[in-house]
Amino acid sequence: MVKAAGAEGAARRSVWLAGKERRSGRGGGQPSGLDRARITGATVRLLDAEGLTGFSMRRLAAELNVTAMSVYWYVDTKDDLLELALDAAFGELPLPRPDTGEDWRGELRALAVGYRALLVRHPWLSPLAGRYLNIGPNALACSREVRRVIGRTGLPPHGVTGAISAVFQFVYGYGTIEGHLLGRIADSGLSPEEYHRQLPDSMSRAPETAGATEGAHDVVAVRDGETVAESLDRDFAFALDLLVAGIDAMAARG
Known part of the structure; x- marks a missing residue:
């Protein structure tokens, strides 16, 4: 179920690749009450409710009752969020027990x-x-x-x-x-x-x-x-x- 990206540039931008900082926040001063898990969960709920065309960083920030800049403490781009949401959805798939x-x-x-x-x-x-x-x-x-x-x-x-x-x-x-x-x-x-x-x-x-x-x-x-x-x-x-x-x-x- 792994799909290959079409271009090397797209691969370098993946939130999951080594060399891309995996963080729960960018350091001191990040907004309290937020973390990647909460942001990812809100992203999934918003995508379910409004679809890809209705999704934006501003809309997500409003859903979380924070500013858009607060979200950027935890992700660099909208693509990062969509990748995180995609993997969170795959986490719902029940896997057989050997x-x-x-x-x-x-x-x-x-x-x-x-x-x-x-x-x-x-x-x-x-x-x-x-x-x-x-x-x-x-x-x-x-x-x-x-x-x-x-x-x-x-x-x-x-x-x-x-x-x-x-x-x-x-x-x-x-x-x-x-x-x-x-x-x-x-x-x-x-x-x-x-x-x-x-x-x-x-x-x-x-x-x-x-x-x-x-x-x-x-x-x-x-x-x-x-x-x-x-x-x-x-x-x-x-x-x-x-x-x-x-x-x-x-x-x-x-």
Whole structure:
């Protein structure tokens, strides 16, 4: 789940790299009642409430009831804050315990389900995961656990990275799109079920999309008596089962 930054300059700016002072404050005179943990927690809450477009240092300072300059005692830039928030979010991902005796399939499913939930809960996470190096302690712990679980599959060493990509890039895409969908539904003021029922009708009345309504329900294939959430869970579980079966088959081939 570690994403590489696109340029060396971006890498040098990472808040996590050696040589970048890791501090709880810049020294004497820093504002009382603040520390990085409190600032990071407020950043996560603000991003959840208002998204990346609504986030600013001034808005964060107002949330903390301090001046913007007070925040700068603890971080140098807005990017530092976003990196800290990104890693704090990865700290919410439940990691499997190696001593439980569960096989790799159960561990992999648990990681995938947790990652999907994280992406939906924090819609701002997916764009940030592609923007930064993602080398904070929580993100690295997640990556180590993913490699440990995939290492148990029996795949040859050259297949490990491909298997990780297949599963977690699928989850990244599914969770990102699901988060966008739920955001659109929330903005509409409708329930998910009302939104799903009304969307094809709305499309059929618009000349530009009238011909695209056939099969529109298949975007979220809700069955009779099933909620939108249940349909999303069902489709996710089925797709994940396909990937697990594929890993099993490739491991058997050696």
